[in-house]
Amino acid sequence: MREFVVLGTASQVPTRTRNHNGYVLRWDGEGLLFDPGEGTQRQMIQAGVSSSQITRICITHVHGDHCLGLPGVLSRMALDRVAHPIHVHYPASGEDMIRALVAVASPGVDLRLHPHGSAGPVASGLDVRPLLHRLETYGYRVTEPDGRSLLPERLAAAGITGPDVSLLQRDGSMGGVRLEEVSVPRPGQSFAFVMDTAPCAGAEELAEGVDLLVAESTFSDDDGVLAAQYRHLTAGQAGALAATAGAGMLLLTHFSSRYPDVGQLAEQARARSGGIPVVAANDLDRIPFPKRKRWS
Structure with a gap:
């Protein structure tokens, strides 16, 4: 099974209707948990995602809304006696933060820590590229070989x-x-996770030709000055990224609490997406993976 489960969609602070970040990619036998913010353990229960389904945890950077849920998730894994190894991928500069979070989690998980400090593969079919944020940040790409x-x-x-x-x-x-x-020929499918970044080459490389692009859309185009100041994407920039990359579908997330209605962000992204389908994510959405592309 391949699907993307949205656990939380809020940036910086949660709202009444949006939890902090948290996303699960179900990819055949793997379950990749991305950027577990506060409340991720509870959101997993709400979404019907068990701790035993998670095999990897991928953290883009160590701002709190992207990693402070890690101890709760690991503690739940220990409580559930998850036996398989859990691989955690994160920027090397965040080593102290990750180890501190791991230290306050319940013991008993076979945890494998994998810091990375440059672009390239970090596991079979899993690659990272540097993004442009206020501290070291990496996006992730999952790729299936052609067959x-x-x-x-x-x-x-x-x-x-x-x-x-x-x-x-x-x-x-x-x-x-x-x-x-x-x-x-059967073209391999691919997925990109682009979070907290200004427009940059790394985001373009991650998004190139992917079937599903998950991208932050923290700010409206009307707040482009703020986006540049804090090194985030506007909705229009996320749409342009999808268009330039030729992505199959764009899923927007990581919304600022200043936008109670994110419909306007989706419209701004669509205006620059070149006709690529755009969806604004809501907490607990389940997004089926797009159908496999035909070989051209």
Whole structure:
């Protein structure tokens, strides 16, 4: 299963209707928890996300609204006796903060800490790029390799059935039949998480061609001066990022409490998205992963 679960959408301070940050990407057998702010443990209960579903925790930076929920989540994992390792990825400059948060969590979790200090892969299929904020910040990208989809009618015509199908996929040929003759290319899917940043090359690299782009939209275009001052994206800039990248869908989040109605932010993003679908996230939304692109 692949879906994106929104736990919280507020920046800096929560509101009556929006919790601090928190997001879960369900990606086949992995569960990636991004930027767990305060209240994430409770929001997971509300959203029906169990602690045992989480395999990785990815933190963009150590401002409180992006990480202060970490001790509660880890304590719940200990209470639930989660047995598998939990990998935590975060900027190396936030080492002291992360270790302090881990120290106040209940013990008993097989925790693996992975600080990073430069662009590149941090796990299989998981890459980071530096963003432009007021302290060291990284965005994340999840990528599935390109593959091939088998065509049942061609397999039948070639007389390949049962276990031989797996052998064909493994070896690339079977009895003189090549994999390419009984399949078509299948483009890999991809996902980008771009939080707390001014426009920058790192955000563009993360977003390039992704099926689902999750991007902060802290400020309205009318408050562009504030956005530049605090190094955040406006809604229009988030829309332009999606358009430039050729993303399949843009999900806006991380809204300032000054906007009780974020509909205006979604409209500003749409005006610059080049026709790419734009959705303003609400707490507890479940976003199905977009359908796989056709090979061009």
